[in-house]
Amino acid sequence: MTTTLATGALVDALGVDAVLTADSVRDAASHDTWPVATVWQKLGRHPYRPDMVVRVRSVKEIQSVVNIARESKTPLTARGLGSSVTGQPLPMRGGIVLDTSGLVGEPSLNEVDATVTVPAGVMGGDLETWLNERGYTLNHFPQSLYRSTLGGWVATRATGQFSSKYGGIENLLISYECVLADGTVAWLGQRPRAAMGPDLKQLLIGSEGTLGIVTGVTLKVFAQAEARSIDAFVLPDVQAGIDAMREIAQAELKPFLVRFYDADEARHAAPGAAADAPLLFLGSEGVGGVVEAEFAALTSIVERHGGSSIGAEPVRGWLGRRFDFSTVENLLATPGGYAETVEIANMWSRLPAMYDELKTALAPYADEVLGHFSHIYEQGSSLYMILLGHASNDEEALDRLETIWATAMEIVVAHDGEVSHHHGGGLARQAWVERSLGTGFPVLQKIKAALDPEGILNPGKLGM
Structure with missing residues (x-):
């Protein structure tokens, strides 16, 4: 045909x-x-x-x-x-x-199980508003909350701004419906955990539409927190902030908000609040007494690493504008303007050196090279490198963007890091898929061949 x-x-x-x-x-x-x-x-x-x-x-x-x-x-x-x-x-x-x-429709809320089931084409912000009206929240806040669908979150293995406490979509997802390449429909998930074979729920998470099409999801929901504490801290240097975050994660504390900005990005995150110093935003939420105890422990750790509070106002300001894309969009709209966000991750032991090399190597290709860490784990953290620049024309801007990607990815691979923490591969990272996945890449190829032998689903992505 x-x-x-x-x-x-x-x-x-x-x-x-x-x-x-x-x-x-x-x-x-x-x-x-x-x-x-x-x-x-x-x-x-x-x-x-x-x-x-x-x-x-x-x-x-x-x-x-x-x-x-x-x-x-x-x-x-x-x-x-x-x-x-x-x-x-x-x-x-x-x-x-x-x-x-x-692919939209009315959500189905189960207050006993604390879940919501909804078609995959629903926009995340619409569902969050619907839940808020009933006293609940998803606690999943990608910056694109009001621009993305629930099916997209699953297909791209999305994470959100509060993931240090609540986890990424893989942690918040109970089950999902999908259509496979042979036209069959399957529900994949667990109730609430299972030991009957491998966890098939993980199969399509992050597969970018190459293994099946997500059509419906069941997600966890949470009662809105009764108490919240937030504060901003100045740190003496980037290493001190990394050490404080590592101690927080390895102490098994679960702040809902962890955002640590280097001095260059701190000027954007909190204008006038800190002069040429890294800045850490922290927040705890939940049951009142637990929040109070956890935040005291967080503060003690940060102070032990040389941090000092400058008050909660910078954090309140960020919370009010956290879904705003205008800085990047306005720059891209100007002739020759360009901006890029490259999010990667690494283990604590390799993270400082990777950050240092990225800052130095990317400096020639942008007017500003900003860095922040915003999703922490016991073993490591994500790292955002944000680049803002002006070229003489759009052709030159395109060339710089391509150079930025090539430079950043080669450095991350050299430091044995993850080439993407949550934005996925797409077209941007095609050249580094096989090197990133290593000996896991042939396994992915075999799964693709079994589920989509004709290779019709999003061909070319994830190196397939």
Whole structure:
């Protein structure tokens, strides 16, 4: 079956209004919010353009599209709201972009089990608002909360700003429904834990649509915290902050908020609050007496590493603007402007050296190179490198962005770090997938071959 015949079959199955082939629609589906793709758009380039965009509103419709794609050997790339910052939903080999943002419906709240079940096309911010009205919260706050879908969170292994306490989506997810490449539907999850074979729930988490399409999710919900304590601390240097975070994590304390900025980013995070010094934001929440005790322990650790409080106001300011993308978006909108966020991770023992080398090596490619640590674990932490710059034109800006990615990834691999903490691979990290996964890469290839032998689902991503 050719692409033309596939289009006809899709129109027959879903109706003419669901199958879109207009140039403007196809152009829009060839970009997400990855800065490189944004500059492509400014230059009028669409290197990864689908042949059509298909809008679906039910699991049955998704099954129909998958079956037609498989029979016609047409590439199929799922897309939610397009908030990826690494090119994950861009179709590397054309074909069909499956728009799942219409897969919405009323949430189902189970207050006894503390879960909520909802279609995968629902926007995260809409669900959070719905839960807040009933006294609950997801406690999952990616910066894209109001721009991303629940299915996208699962497909990209998303994490949120409060993950140091509540974990990433893999910890908050109870189960999910998915459509596989052969058109079958499966629910994968545990109740609440199981020893019957491997944890199949993990299979599609972070798979970027290469192994199946997530259509529904059941997530944990939490009662809104009764008490909260927050504060900001100046630290003498980056090493002191890293040491304090490591001690906090290894003491098994669970602050909901941990954000440690180097001196360069501290000026953005808390203008005027600290002069040329790193800054640590900390917060505890939960039951009143527990919060009080935990925050006292956190403060003691930070002070032992040379930290001193400057008050809670900088943290309150950040909490009020934490979903704001305007700094990056405004810079990208200017001629020659560029910005990039590269999030990586490493073990505590390797983290300082990796940070130092990234700061030095990336400095020639941007006006500002900012760094912060914001998701901590007993064994290590994530690290964000944020780059802001102006080039003479958009072509030069694109060249710098590509150089930034190549430079950063090579350094992370050399330090045996994780090339992505939570933004995923997408297009940005394609060249480093195999080196990152090492001997695990052939295992992933075998799983792909078993679940998607025709290779129709988001082909090219994750190196497959």
